[in-house]
Amino acid sequence: MSVFHSGFVAIMGRPNVGKSTLMNAMVGEKVAIVSNRPQTTRNRIMGVYTEAENQLVFLDTPGLHTPRTRLGEYMMQTAKEALQGIDALVVMVDATAVGKHDESIVADMSQYKVKKALVLNxxxxxxxxxxxxxxxxxxxxxxxxxxxxxxANGDGVEHLKQLLISYMPEGPKYFPDDTITDQPERLICGELIREKALLHLRDEVPHGIGVEMMAITKQSDNLTEIHATIYCERAAHKGIIIGKQGAMLRRIGQEARADIETLLGTHVHLQLWVKVRENWRNRMDDLRTLGYESEK
Ligand SMILES: Nc1nc2c(ncn2[C@@H]2O[C@H](COP(=O)(O)OP(=O)(O)O)[C@@H](O)[C@H]2O)c(=O)[nH]1
Ligand SMILES: [Mg+2]
Incomplete structure (x- = not known):
């Protein structure tokens, strides 16, 4: 009988180098949202790749940065916790923009006594x-x-996957064949809404955005009703998110709905609200409501 190989692979690097894009490419589906804004990823997100005799469990992390808010601290802690109990490490840099910060991450991470690949993206x-x-x-x-x-275009991704498989020790199948992520559908839906907001909003608004899923209701086999609230930190931002005669909110809603329909495989009615919640990124109860919960 052949032997199963498996393990956990953390993907580390500065924000915006392409960690979430790589994980989605490995898994073959969009389990982590992607944007050109630093610090798009806020939680640790697991992506699972399974084949006949191997399983790779990827841990996508918020990028390594210097935190300025409680949310930022949570994100850094999340990135560091991902390094406990891993079997291999992917350290990623943006090959078009390697700076001092990348060099120190590359040097710091080289201390970890696991198999590791330096990925130039x-x-x-x-x-x-x-x-x-x-x-x-x-x-x-x-x-x-x-x-x-x-x-982004897949060059070298299969080669990297084969290398990572060769790094894996003998191990169990941690997740069933059809599992691709540990993220509940509910959370991914909220993240897809946040991704569209990040995509379209002006610079000062996006960092202060959080999405709360109020209700996901299956109306029938082919229709899901979703109510969600977009939180922002200032009254002025609320106006920008809604836009002229609601145009911005409609655009965010339409694009998010298309992605959510792909994810859920049903038609979706999406109702969005916008609310101001000052300073939520520093308030623990708000962080919890919006899904940023510490495990401790
Ligand atoms: N041209 C190009 N862009 C990429 C590539 N990988 C990621 N990106 C873009 O880089 C930005 C950051 O990607 P993301 O995966 O969110 O980075 P993360 O913050 O490290 O998770 C997004 O705009 C991606 O579309 C790549 O291989 N080539
Ligand atoms: Mg990311």
């Missing part, structure tokens, strides 16, 4: 010579492999 935007220069620069950084990929 966004090579679709990079010239060959620049890539070779980076590979040389990090050759002695203490990683088992240096792997150039484009998480």
């Amino acid at each position: 966004k090579i679709d935007l990079l010239k060959k010579e620049a890539l070779l220069g980076l590979m040389e620069k990090f050759a002695q950084a203490g990683y088992d492999d240096i792997v150039p990929v484009s998480a």
Whole structure:
């Protein structure tokens, strides 16, 4: 009989390098939202890839940054906790923008005594010579492999997957074949709404946004009714989120609804409200209501 190999793989790196995009590419579905804003990912999100004799459990994390709010502290703690009990480590940099912060993350993470790959992402935007220069620069950084990929177009992703599988020890099937994430549908729906808000809103608004799912009701086999509230931190932001004659909120709603319909496989009626909740990112009870709960 053949032996099953499995393990947990944490994906670490600065915000915006493409960690969530990579995890979605590995899993083959959108389980973590993606945007060009730093700190899009707020929770630890698990993505599971299973094949006949192997299982990879990815831990996508909020990027490593210096926290300025209670939410920020929670995010950093979440990133660090993801490193406990892992079998392999993916450290990711944006190959088009490697800076001091990336170099110190690469150096810090090289201390972990597990198999590790340094992933150079966004090579679709990079010239060959620049890539070779980076590979040389990090050759002695203490990683088992240096792997150039484009998480966005899939280049190198299969090769990385095979490497990670080769890192895995013998182990159990942690999750059943059809599991792709630990995130409840309810939470992913809220995140898809937040993703569309991040996509369309002006710079000062997005960081202060939280989405609370009020109700998800299955009306029939083919129709789900969803009520959700978008929280923001200022009255002025509320106006921006709603937009001229409700245009912005409608746009966010329409795009979120399309993604949620794909996720749930039913038609969706989506009702959105916007409310002001000052300073929620520093209030523990608000953090809990919006789904950012510490395990301790
Ligand atoms: N051109 C390009 N863009 C990418 C690639 N991977 C991610 N991105 C973009 O980079 C931004 C940040 O991605 P995201 O996965 O949210 O980064 P995270 O903060 O590390 O999770 C998004 O706008 C992505 O579409 C890539 O391989 N190539
Ligand atoms: Mg992310």
